[in-house]
Amino acid sequence: MTSYARPSSEPVQDAAFHHPAFFYTTEEDYLGGVGDFVRAHADRGHPVLVAVPEERLSLLQGVFGAACEGVTWVDMRQAGRNPGRILSMLQEFADRHADRRPAIVGEPIWPDRTPAEACEATRHEALINLAFAGRHATILCPYDTALPERIRAQAHRTHPVLGGPGEERPSEHYADPLAVCRDCDEPLPEPAEPLVLHFGEEDLGGVRDAATDWAVAAGLSPRRRTDWLLAVSEATCNSVRHGGGSGTLRLWPAAGALVAETRDRGRPADPLVGRRRPDPLSAAGGRGVWMMHQLCDLVELRVLPSGLVVRLHMTLDPPPHDGAG
Structure with missing residues (x-):
């Protein structure tokens, strides 16, 4: 070495x-x-x-x-x-x-x-x-x-x-x-038997409910459910707004965590999107991706020829409080 x-x-x-x-x-x-x-x-x-x-x-x-x-x-x-x-x-x-x-x-x-x-x-x-x-x-x-x-x-x-x-x-x-x-942007491993939900704008409410019910059944702690719902909601809304009006949500468990993945036809123009706290008065965007990063334990992004893949990971138990000294 x-x-x-x-x-x-x-x-x-x-x-x-x-x-x-x-x-x-x-x-x-x-x-x-x-x-x-x-x-x-x-x-x-x-x-x-x-x-x-x-x-x-x-x-x-x-x-x-x-x-x-x-x-x-x-x-x-x-x-x-x-x-x-x-x-x-x-x-x-x-x-x-x-x-x-x-x-x-x-x-x-x-x-x-x-x-x-x-x-x-x-x-x-x-x-x-x-x-x-x-x-x-x-x-x-x-x-x-x-x-x-x-x-x-x-x-x-x-x-x-x-x-x-x-x-x-x-x-x-x-x-x-x-x-x-x-x-x-290397290929992500494929999950075994995920729950697959296709959605458009009219389906967002139903998809959020289905994702929440699935997380409860999978054992997600009550303290994490709000974060999960917000993160999945932001990801699916982004697919509708910026990914061609529709997308696919896949859900599966993985080693003490839950994973939600959206796929759509979007291709973000700014590689720094979501990497800075958004200005609430600005129309520049990035709020959704920034929130996903703050709420989840890992966010994997892949920009592929077919579009954008966003994979959200959340542990079943909440991590210790983040903080500075």
């Missing part, structure tokens, strides 16, 4: 957006690379967001203290449980501190991520480069060398620079973010 030395801790002054990947193997590597990055930016008065898995968060807080001035701590296992939520969180932090060159540590992939989650997290990493283009901000993304080789290889494609021996260096394999997203 390839390991790199710590990234440069010096804040970049001559570039707008800076998005390095840092590969680490040991806790010492992590505290050196990520810790030095946090310390350097905090010492210069830059607002810092650290969004990493809880075990890494505790490691850093043991050095800096949970109440370190100017640093916001977030458990990425909770806030980023669904990778589709992360970019909205990062952009909101950057918006609040736009005039002070915010610095962010974002670790969206860890060894026990599922392959489906890792694929959507890779898409997220590519989309960061579009969402933050031209912004005065830095996002450092740590990668554990225990991750599979294919995930580490994708990090080379989604980050323009990599941590190197004593300094950062350009990534030779950095790719167009849209090309990475197209590569993420």
Whole structure:
């Protein structure tokens, strides 16, 4: 496995957006690379967001203290449980501190991520480069060398620079973010015996009722039913509004979770749709996809020649409360 030395801790002054990947193997590597990055930016008065898995968060807080001035701590296992939520969180932090060159540590992939989650997290990493283009901000993304080789290889494609021996260096394999997203549109596994519901605008009410009744019978907890109904409603309404007036809803259980999938003839024009909290006064759209990301534990999107596939995953039991420290 390839390991790199710590990234440069010096804040970049001559570039707008800076998005390095840092590969680490040991806790010492992590505290050196990520810790030095946090310390350097905090010492210069830059607002810092650290969004990493809880075990890494505790490691850093043991050095800096949970109440370190100017640093916001977030458990990425909770806030980023669904990778589709992360970019909205990062952009909101950057918006609040736009005039002070915010610095962010974002670790969206860890060894026990599922392959489906890792694929959507890779898409997220590519989309960061579009969402933050031209912004005065830095996002450092740590990668554990225990991750599979294919995930580490994708990090080379989604980050323009990599941590190197004593300094950062350009990534030779950095790719167009849209090309990475197209590569993420790999075929989804087919379910066994799903419930299939075809719908048009006149069928939306009946489809929502059927989806709710099916979820109750499948054992979805009462606390999650409202989220389920809202997410499925947004997905089916989007099919009618933006997917040619009709669609197909499929429902099936999967390893302690429920899955709802819509298929329609839509092809979203904006790859960032749903990745930012929508303006309630704007007619630009994106509210439905954004809500799906906030409500579900995983959202898989596939833009295929035949149209759009949206697959929503929701665990039977509610996850712990998301939050920042």
